[in-house]
Every structure is written in structure tokens, then in C-alpha cells.
Amino acid sequence: MATIHHDETRSRSFSNFLTFYFDNRHNKTGTVFKKLTATTKKGSFLPSLIYNPDRYTNMKHVLKLYPVLLKTYWQIVIEYRGSMIMWMLSNIMPLIMLVIWTSLAKSNPIGHYNSAEFVRYYLALLLIRQLVTVWVVWDLDREIRLGELSHKLLKPLNPIHYHVAFNLADKIFRLLTLVPIIFAISLTSPKLHFSSSPITIFCFPVSLALAWSIRFISQYCIGLFSFWISHSIAINEAFYAGLLMLGGVIAPLDLFPPETTPLIKVLPFRYMLSLPVEILLGQIGKSELPEALAIQSLWLAVFLFLYCLLWNKGLRKYSAVGA
């Protein structure tokens, strides 16, 4: 039941602590701000354009801040390495599904999946899932509800960049720990090898980056609903259920009844998790690939648009606690 979503939740106390921690740590970022404030005149980055003219609006300048942001958050991630590893291990749901499916496929294959194929599928899924994990909705919801957003708004950088940097720092940690293990397992048997065709090598990183972006921006949008309602976490839970079901965690998507295929193709869930998996396994044909990537990009555009809309409307609505 509701326990399913737990493997991606961060406990409130944990992220709360991180925020306080970060706010005492940002001095370094502050000096870079000062250096750069003078030079932000030209260009504009759409989402941050509207309400504060003093903001960093030039994407080039924003990118210059990223090394510092990443470094700061990397230190936080390292400090909590024990909890981080525990969170990663709690991601047990795909393993349960794997055990069930292999037991069902023992006598004869299900679709084109025999036991080894299921292992290969879920190995890839575990890998991708580690790389697209996002928890920004809990942080954002708390910041808006408790008014912690206020001091981020005083800084001349769109708050989204702090969250992006935090998430990317976490991804670096996962790239260095769990990902090599999964790759090593896949190399042990030829039955488990991932696809290494040129198409995969080119399209996989693109699709993975898109998947992470859709996941991040969509969750950020849901978090922004906290400007209006106090149950954005509940919306996220429903969205997460969609991801589990139609994103390929419960079952590989080609095991769904054929009449659901159009639905799966249109909804965003496949593009947040399953598509990179399909590409990595070489399951998706050359002819379907451009269409799939196009829909994926389209969903990113939709959520980016929604983000701009919600952020600008929401900030007008925002009043910190006690204001």
C-alpha cells in the first residue's frame, strides 16, 4: 500500500537538517555572487526572467556558479554517506518484482522474457532508477510551507539551481558507488550484457538525461503546488504510483495487455524511467526510436512550460509564515 513510495522518500527531519546545514555553508557561493553581480546584464534565462531584475538571468553566469554549488552539496552528500547507502538499499521493490517474475517464468517464458531476460531487465532498471531518483518535492514543499523559501529568494539566483545542484551531487555519489557494481554484475555473464551498438551509445545518454530532467521538473512542478494547497505530497504519491505501474517497475512495459499500449506511449511515465532501459537493453527498434525520443522531448517541454507558469503565478501568491 502506501508503503511502496517509501524507497524514494527522504524523511522530513533529514532534509530539514540539510537545509539548515547548507544555509550556514553558502559563504563561498556568496563571494562568487558578488564577483558576478556586476556583470549580469545581457541575455535571459526564461524561468528567472519575470519577477526580479537583479537575478542571474544569463545562463552563462548561472553555469559558472555550478562548480561551487556542486562542491558544496557534494560535501553534504559525503557527510551523510551512511544514510545515502541505506536509502539506496531500501530500493527493494524492483527486486521483489524480479523474484516474482522469474518464479513465474520458470516453466516457460512470459512474452519474450525467460528468467535470464528478466534478470537482465531488472538489472538495467535498477541502474537507471538510481540515476533518475528525485526527491525535490519534499524539500520544496517544506520550504514553501514553512517559509524557508524566503531566504533563498533574497539570493540573486533562482532557487531551482540549488535543488538541481544537490540532486546532481547525489547522482555523482551513486555513479561512483552503486553503478559500477551493477555494471560489474552485468559483465559476469554474456546473457546479462547490455547493448553496445552505436545507436545505444549515442541515444542512451540523451534519453537518460531527458528522463532525469522530466522527472526533476515534473516533481518540482508538483512541489510548486504547495503555494496553493497543502497536499502536494499526495499528488506526488499518485504520480509516483503511475511511475511504478507504467514506468516499467512492476513489469516490463511490453508485458502489459496490448490494448494499454497507446496509453503507455502517450503518458509521461514511460519517458521518466522505461525508455532509457529499453534503449540500454537494445529492445527498441531503430524505427521507433526517433518517435520515442520526440515524445520524450515534448514532455520535457510541457513540464518546463508548466514550471514557468507555476513559478511565476506562485511567487505572487507566496507569503512566508508570519508575513
Add this chain to the structure above:
Amino acid sequence: MKNFKLIILFIKNSLLIDLEYRVHFLVNFILSLFWIVFSILTLKLFFYHRNSIGGWNYYEAMLILGIFSFFSAFIEGVLEPNVSKLVEDIRFGNFDFVLLKPVNSQILGTLRSFSIKKFPSMLAGIGICVYALLRLHYMPSIGDFLLFLTFFMSASLILYGMWVTLITTAFWFVQIDSIMEFIFALFETGRFPITVYPLPLRIALTFIVPIAFITTFPSAAIIGKINGWYGIASIGIATLVFTISTKFWKYALTKYSSASS
């Protein structure tokens, strides 16, 4: 008797708190219905490809799902709310006040706050069971029902005992929420019949972490699919887990040294 009255009082208290946040109550209820639909769809997908999993047909497996839903709501509604409170009390030294009160410290420490908004999900879990039984056209005999009750009570006791043992480790580790998360994830295995798992895992889930006794065996009892001896085993395991947990709790109390002392 005094302890029983105390628990009733705590439940009343929690109900008053929860009723203050009515919208939250409603949203929670809708969400839990949503997750139940989700679970049933998952089950449907398995049965789209096979007509039995681990020797259980669709409605029998749904019975397990109902029991699972009940107990996961039980964890969220009865056991979990006390964890964060206990951890906080230990960390700040407020646990002193629990020890000072003239009642059983284990009851006060582990059964203090309830999340009443999860109680409707428990009912929903039972609802699934009733529906599955009706579709199975199986009328449990009185013997089946008594055996089921035995399993059911033992299961509650096993869960409570496991939980107390776990949160007792907070006296040493303080920050235990990531460990709790892991155990919670492990409980997910109870969603499906134990027979679907490979043998080593089946043994581990029966004897080391007795999840089989919590979801599969009670369901098997109500449709008369299980030997009565298992009922006796479940009473044995429940007594064992419960005794260990109380002993462990008492031992941990001797290790408690308030904050900053």
C-alpha cells in the same frame, strides 16, 4: 486493565488530534483507496500471464493482498507514529518523563500516539478479504475462522514485537529512520504468497523475518488451506518474539542515560 484503559485514552486523544485536520483525513483516505486499486491492478497483470502464482489463484492471492493491506495500515497507523516520537524523546532526554510516570514504560513508550487517519485503510483491507471470499464462494467453517483468528492475533503480536525490538535499538543508535525504511521495504514481500519465492528466501521469510506468518498463513487459514499445527507454531513464534522484545526493552532501559548526562 489499567493499561487497557490507558490505550483507549491514547486512541481517543489521537482521534481528536486527527479530526482537527479533516481535509488531511479525507486526502489520506482517498490515497489509500488509490493504492489498493494499484495493488489489485498489479495482481491482475500477473494473472494476465499465468492463472496461478505459487499455487494460489487470483481471488486467493487477493485475500493475501487484503491481509497485507490491513497490516501495512496497522504499521502506519499504530506502530510507526510512535517511532519518531520515541527517537525524539531519547535524543532530547524527554524520555525521562516517560520513565517517571507510574505505568508500564513500554506501553507508554510504544503505544502512545496513533494515526487514526490510517484506520479506514485497515477496514478497506478487510473489505478486500470479504470480497475475495465472496468471489471464491467459500464459506469458512467455525474451525477455519478460529484458526484464522489465532493466526491473526499472533500476526499482530509478531509485528508489534518486531517493531519494539527495532525501535529499542534507538537507545543505542538514536537515528534509526533509515533502518526502519529498510525493514518497511522488506515487509513488501508479504504482498504475495510465500510459495512464490525461491526456497532459501522462503525459509528466511518464515523463520528469520516471519513475514509468512503475518500475511500468507492467516489467508491460508481462512480458506482451510493450512494444517492446524502451523497455528500452534504461530502462537509459539508470537510468544517468542513478544518475550524477546519485552526483555530487550527492559535491558535497553538500563542503558538509557538521559541527554547530556
